[in-house]
Amino acid sequence: MTIRHHLSDPLLIAYAAGTLPEAFSLVVATHVSMCDDCRARLGAFEAVGGAVVESSSVALSAGCLEAVLARLGTPEPVSPAKPKGQLPTPLQDYIGGDLAAVKWRRLGMGVRQAILPTSKGAIARLLYIPAGQAVPDHGHRGTELTLVLQGAFRDETDRFGTGDVEISGQELEHTPVAEAGCDCICLAATDAPLRFNALIPRLLQPLFRI
Amino acid sequence: MLLDLAPAPMTYSAMPSPPNPRRQARFVKARQAPVTQDQDWAAHMIAVRDKQDKAAFAALFQHFAPRIKGFLMKSGTDAALAEECAQDVMATLWNKAQLYDPARASVATWVFTIARNRRIDIARRAKRPEPELLDWAQDDAPDQADIYEAAQETKRLTAALADLPEKQRALIQRAFYGDLSHSEIAAETGLPLGTIKSRIRLALDRLRQKMT
Ligand SMILES: [Zn+2]
Numbered sequence: 330m331t332i333r334h335h336l337s338d339p340l341l342i343a344y345a346a347g348t349l350p351e352a353f354s355l356v357v358a359t360h361v362s363m364c365d366d367c368r369a370r371l372g373a374f375e376a377v378g379g380a381v382v383e384s385s386s387v388a389l390s391a392g393c394l395e396a397v398l399a400r401l402g403t404p405e406p407v408s409p410a411k412p413k414g415q416l417p418t419p420l421q422d423y424i425g426g427d428l429a430a431v432k433w434r435r436l437g438m439g440v441r442q443a444i445l446p447t448s449k450g451a452i453a454r455l456l457y458i459p460a461g462q463a464v465p466d467h468g469h470r471g472t473e474l475t476l477v478l479q480g481a482f483r484d485e486t487d488r489f490g491t492g493d494v495e496i497s498g499q500e501l502e503h504t505p506v507a508e509a510g511c512d513c514i515c516l517a518a519t520d521a522p523l524r525f526n527a528l529i530p531r532l533l534q535p536l537f538r539i
Numbered sequence: 540m541l542l543d544l545a546p547a548p549m550t551y552s553a554m555p556s557p558p559n560p561r562r563q564a565r566f567v568k569a570r571q572a573p574v575t576q577d578q579d580w581a582a583h584m585i586a587v588r589d590k591q592d593k594a595a596f597a598a599l600f601q602h603f604a605p606r607i608k609g610f611l612m613k614s615g616t617d618a619a620l621a622e623e624c625a626q627d628v629m630a631t632l633w634n635k636a637q638l639y640d641p642a643r644a645s646v647a648t649w650v651f652t653i654a655r656n657r658r659i660d661i662a663r664r665a666k667r668p669e670p671e672l673l674d675w676a677q678d679d680a681p682d683q684a685d686i687y688e689a690a691q692e693t694k695r696l697t698a699a700l701a702d703l704p705e706k707q708r709a710l711i712q713r714a715f716y717g718d719l720s721h722s723e724i725a726a727e728t729g730l731p732l733g734t735i736k737s738r739i740r741l742a743l744d745r746l747r748q749k750m751t
Binding site for chain 1: 588596597603605606607613618622625629630633634637647651655659665666668669689692696697699700701714716717719721722724
C-alpha cells in the first residue's frame with residue numbers, strides 16, 4: 330500500500346490538541362493506523378504539546394500529593410492486542426465489529442452507506458461504491474475528509490487509492506468514480522451537509538442524512 | 540520558522556552527551572547511579588512501571604502535577620477542577636504505567652496526551668478514537684539513544700517555545716490549550732513548525748526499523 334495523500338498539518342495539530350469533532354478524529358485515527366508517515370508527524374505534534382505542558386505551572390494546594398498516594402492501587406496489566414481485522418481498530422470500535430458487521434443502507438445505483446455514531450458537529454459515514462460507479466456529484470459547505478479503505482476512486486483532482494485521504498473544502502465540486510475492478514469502500518466525514526447538484530439527491534438529503 | 544533557532548541534531552553522533560549510550564542504559568535500568576537530568580523523568584517513570592516505586596512517583600508528581608493543573612487552567616478549567624483533574628491524570632500515569640514506552644515519547648509528552656484526554660472527557664463527554672496500537676517488537680531493553688532523544692526533544696522544544704516572540708508562542712499555546720479550531724489553525728500562517736521536521740524523520744526511521 331503506497332499512500333500518496335496524507336493528513337494535513339492543521340488536521341494533525343487539531344487532533345493532537347484534541348479539538349477536532351469526533352467524526353474527523355475517527356478519520357484521523359483510522360488513517361494514522363494505516364500510515365507510518367502521519368503517525369510520526371502526530372508524535373511530533375504531541376511532543377510540542379508536551380513542551381506546552383512543561384511551561385504551564387500553577388501551585389497546588391497542600392495535601393494534593395498525599396491524597397493521590399493514598400488512592401494508588403495495583404497498576405493495570407497490559408491488555409493483549411486485538412487480532413488484526415480487515416478494518417483498523419478505531420473504526421471497528423464504531424462499527425461494533427469488522428467489515429461484515431456494517432449495517433449498510435441503500436442509496437440507489439448500488440451505492441450504500443452506513444452512518445456511524447459520533448457526537449454532533451460532524452457526521453462520519455461509510456460509503457460503498459460498486460466498481461466503475463459514480464457517487465452523485467456534490468459540493469461542500471464545510472470540510473469533507475474521505476479516506477479510502479478498499480479499492481480506489483478518481484475525481485476531477487486526482488486518483489485516491491487505499492489509505493489515501495482526500496481533504497476537500499468548500500470550493501471543490503467533485504464527482505468521485507470508483508475504479509473498475511474493485512468495489513470501493515470509504516470512510517467520509519463532513520462538518521456540514523453536502524450540496525448535491527441534481528434535484529433528486531437534494532430531495533433525498535434529509536431522508537438519508539448525507 | 541522560529542523554532543529553528545534551537546538547532547535540532549540530525550544524528551546521534553552530533554549530540555554533546557552522553558558519549559556512551561550503553562553505559563546510560565545500565566543507569567536507567569538499575570537506577571543506582573545518578574542519571575543525567577535529561578533522562579531523569581524517563582528513569583523515574585520506568586521505576587514506576589517496573590517496580591511500582593512510590594518515591595519515583597512522588598518526584599514525578601512534584602514536577603508534573605502543577606504543570607497539568609496550569610495546562611488545564613489555561614484550557615479554561617477552573618482552579619479546583621483543574622487540580623482534581625491533575626490528580627486524576629497522575630493516578631492514570633500510575634495505573635497505565637505499563638503502556639509507557641520511553642523510546643517513543645518523553646514523560647512530558649505522555650503526560651500531555653493523558654491530560655488532553657481528560658480535558659476532552661470533561662468538556663464534551665465525547666469519545667476520542669485512538670489509532671491502533673503498534674505491535675512493537677518485544678525487545679526487552681528499548682534503544683537508549685531513542686530514550687535520550689525523546690527526552691532531549693522535549694527539552695529542545697521547551698527552550699524553543701520560551702525563545703519565541705510572544706505572539707507566536709501565544710499562538711502555539713492557544714492551539715494546544717484547545718483554543719483554536721481546525722479551521723483557525725488552517726488559516727493561521729504564523730505557526731512556527733520548522734524544528735519538528737527533523738523529529739518527524741527520526742520517528743519515521745524508528746517506526747520503519749521496528750516494523751520490519
Ligand atoms: Zn498519512
